[in-house]
Amino acid sequence: MRKIVIAGNWKMYKTQAEAMEFLQGFKSELDTTPDDREIILCVPFTDLDLLSKTLHGSRIQIGAQNVHWETSGAYTGEVAAPMLLEAGVRYVIIGHSERRQYFGETDETVNLRIKAAQKAGLTPILCVGETKQQRDAGEIESHIFSQLAKGLVDVDQTSLVIAYEPIWAIGTGDTCASTEANRVIGLIRSKLTHSNVPIQYGGSVKPDNIDEIMAQPEIDGALVGGASLEATSFARIVNFQ
Ligand SMILES: O=C[C@H](O)COP(=O)(O)O
Secondary structure, eight states, X not given: OOOEEEEEEOTTOOXXXXXXXXXXXXXXXXXXXXXXXXXXXXXXXXXXXXXXXXXXXXXXXXXXXXXXXXXXXXXXXXXXXXXXXXXXXXXXXXXXXXXXXXXXXXXXXXXXXXXXXXXHTOEXXXXXXXXXXXXXXXXXXXXXXXHHHHHTTTOOTTSOEEEEOOGGGTTTSOOOOHHHHHHHHHHHHHTOSOTTOOEEEESSXXXXXXXXXXTSTTXXXXXXXXGGSSHXXXXXXXXXX
16 A cells, blocks of 8 residues: 655755744644645745644654765765654655756766665655656656656665655646656656555645545555645645545
8 A cells, every 4th residue: 555645845945933934824724634644744844843842743754855875974965864853843845847947967876875874764755757858858768767766776665755746846836737647656656666656746846736645546645835834724734625
């Protein structure tokens, strides 16, 4: 049985005060949320400790948005997996397209980060997805299969979440058709050795399209950017029908 995993990715948004304000509204909307879904907030490093303490004992899990592959060292600006674990983190997004595009993340460093996260006891959320140009050139499969082949070398697939995020759908309002997302996610699953890896869809997920997305048989959850920043909106997504 695959787990349903709904994660908010706050990216570089929300001070601690703003995060606490969000939680006030969000927590009260979870009273009737079915038990079958994992709810994660992937927040900026500066919010991690406060949120994990505030949410201790609640059903909301805390995630980070990146991790270094060494356990310590002279890596200015980086954070190691044991540090995240100590701060109460349970999940970490790795290889988001924004990290690949703006910070030189490669499939090789993605692989190192995934293995370091798992070694510390964190569950990685590996992001894969194609650009519009790659889609138009008929390179969806070859691109994503290559990301998976390189990113998952020696990775334990029993402790892993994958997010399929077509880059052209991120932050654009141009959601991938749910049937197409379902098709690509089925292809991703065909390349995995473990059958229970939850695979999320990400890219302009909103309250008004989450029900249709989650009705697709291959889609096990969502990685939500913009719509996770507002409590009512993210609660509606978590409470999909
Ligand atoms: O990690 C989340 C994705 O980048 C999706 O962002 P978005 O929901 O704002 O399109």
